[in-house]
Amino acid sequence: MKLIFIFTLVFAAVNCYKYTVKTIDVLLDHFTFTDNVTFPLRYLINDSFVKDHRSPILFYTGNEGDIELFAENTGFVWKVGEELGAIIVFAEHRYYGKSLPFGNQSYSDPRHLGYLTSEQALADFADLIEFLNIDRVRPVICFGGSYGGMLSAWMRLKYPHLVVGALASSAPVRQFTDVVPCDIFNRILTGVFGVALNTTHCVDNIKKLWPVLQNFTSNDAGRKFLNTEFKFCKPINKTEDFETFYDFLQDVFGNLAMANYPYEANFLAPLPAYPVREFCGQMNNKYDKNEDLLTAFNVALQVYTNYTGKVKCLDISSAYDTSMGSQGWDFQACTEMVMPMCANGTTDMFMPKKWDFKEFAADCYKKFQVFPREKCAIAQYGAWKFDTMSNVIFSNGLLDPWSGGGVLRSSNPAVGVIIIPDSAHHFDLRADHKDDTKNIKWARKYYIEKFKEWIETY
């Protein structure tokens, strides 16, 4: 089981928004004075909507990927920018996209990669905000989805003097050790597949799938069947290949749920409307023979892997687009973003796997020569307590497996909690669409009202 989920969706460029690409020199290490090294951090800016010197700044706190992808695919920020006459900024997160402190050496070892932390990224953003808002007259509102949403909320938490408010969409700020149960992601994910059609066959079939796949991968006849059926780009040829296939499928299931949008879209993969329902529709029968189960599953899987019908073979090396910094996020998850994941095979549809921090840590050391700091993010950001926060909206869709780590209730009236029953992963940040649900429309309207309130009180 792959322990790390990359949980930010990358939207394909359907709109072409206009911006200038700039850089700002930021310190490699904001919190020591051992040296004074800087590197250029990339950001995108559009000030064409600006009305006057008090116009707000909408600041997207970039996450684990190329910032241009986020700019192209976070239509809601562009819409708000135009409506409020704001400066729009998309700031790239260090170590992603083109913001590599050591060029192509950035990922070579911990001496180079060790500066990839959320605290340093927030300090980069703080410096950029100070630079863009030098006389501090403009109210700054942060935006972000997923890890970017966590960063937005944390900007408001740690730099409330720089940021008047934040919209943290699908931000699992509570997805840390002992704050939420480790099986919550897989439980919700299973729930999404369970309610996709008016039957439970789909989930039952997925549960049945694992021992069958494991068995088939363990012998020549089985592997031959699988290779013929699934048409792997690189045919499987040993028992251990099950592990690779399983990791890939876990990601696919997660991505299907995260991207479970009400209209056809092109994300990590081109997908139909409600792709989970489409998937389940293909394996919703009872199958007496294992071969039949596998055949049905192969058809279902193609909802994700081959919706265009043009894919020639199945590549199980990664379920993610190359523009996403999956290696960077792996490192972050192995250092401070330790998000325990487990499954029990009963209340979820996966193979039972306990969360074992020691094993996880050993694995991280093998991969990156670093030791994870299990509770670092909790101490830094206080995953369990939001009573002093203000002007932060946490939004979560209940079709999003990451919602389990989100903020779903608040006794603090200054923290807005928006739950969108029929929304998947940071759907609300997308551009308006004719098939948007009522709930999404309402949420976006609410956000803009709140932004106006924040700006007025600034």
Add this chain to the structure above:
Amino acid sequence: MKLIFIFTLVFAAVNCYKYTVKTIDVLLDHFTFTDNVTFPLRYLINDSFVKDHRSPILFYTGNEGDIELFAENTGFVWKVGEELGAIIVFAEHRYYGKSLPFGNQSYSDPRHLGYLTSEQALADFADLIEFLNIDRVRPVICFGGSYGGMLSAWMRLKYPHLVVGALASSAPVRQFTDVVPCDIFNRILTGVFGVALNTTHCVDNIKKLWPVLQNFTSNDAGRKFLNTEFKFCKPINKTEDFETFYDFLQDVFGNLAMANYPYEANFLAPLPAYPVREFCGQMNNKYDKNEDLLTAFNVALQVYTNYTGKVKCLDISSAYDTSMGSQGWDFQACTEMVMPMCANGTTDMFMPKKWDFKEFAADCYKKFQVFPREKCAIAQYGAWKFDTMSNVIFSNGLLDPWSGGGVLRSSNPAVGVIIIPDSAHHFDLRADHKDDTKNIKWARKYYIEKFKEWIETY
């Protein structure tokens, strides 16, 4: 002119409070993963007053000196600890006292000393609080005076999930570039000397002193007079010695004002009640001859340098006790705690000296091979804006030259501003005394009421 003031007073151990000395291993660098080095941070703890598992923790955020000095001399925390049945903790600041990450190599160069920053110190404190309050049931209140007070306020700002409130006494959180005028310290200092007696002769005489001293230091006859009069431990013998003497005297004037308490006390030096008044009482006449001015000044100076009458010679190498980490603070002032200081000789009693950041930076590089980051603390802590803070009390005495950089007004009801007209530098943190003024008594009572409120709402 010495540009850096060490502004925390160290009280001599008049009380003997009981505590256990412990250490906790903290990360040398909390914000990167380039390596995993730790060092033992010292803290003092007394849990003998504890009532139950919900009893609060009173947490002194140590500043630039040996923590035992602060524990011995911050009587108010001990009093509150007893009254509230609290655990009392005094945490040492890294690089001071015995909390030296690299032992006696800690100050050798920026590669070793560069980890001496306030952000790292706050993260040390956060880890210690997490360790002491593992089930997070105990409300934690931070205390600190001067730089320690800044750290207390910043703990609440940056780690509100760990700390329910903070008393920041005489904390110049606004003493940064372009937030307050650079002459404000010297202006207030001059005011304190101006109102010490019902006459302005004292200040006028101090103003006249500088050219006279400068002139006397520049020739043999003058130096002979000065050496005979002041009895320097190391006789002055060249024009440049004026600079050393001037730096020393600036510190003495600052310290006299900071320690301008209503009763005899033994701080950086043994001092009478209201030492500024005592000082001015000795040079309050009009002196026609320069020699008479110098003679009167020598007598006045001994209020600070020789109140016991037992000091044999005048040591002008430092006005500070060796227990204070003056080298460490010099480094902090040369890195992120850049506090511009200037004088004009008109509205203050010093020699005119502009604030010149470039010159300051060059000087810092010469001393420590570091470049100061002029606005780093402002970006990190927002020296101009406190509207999102809550449960913080900023207290300032108007007899304290550092009050100019303190928070003296607030439109935010959750930030308490206590101004004590007749108080000097973090006087309110001291133990009760029979000569305490009404204002001080009232302030301490107010603090305890507030603490109780914070604890109740936790």
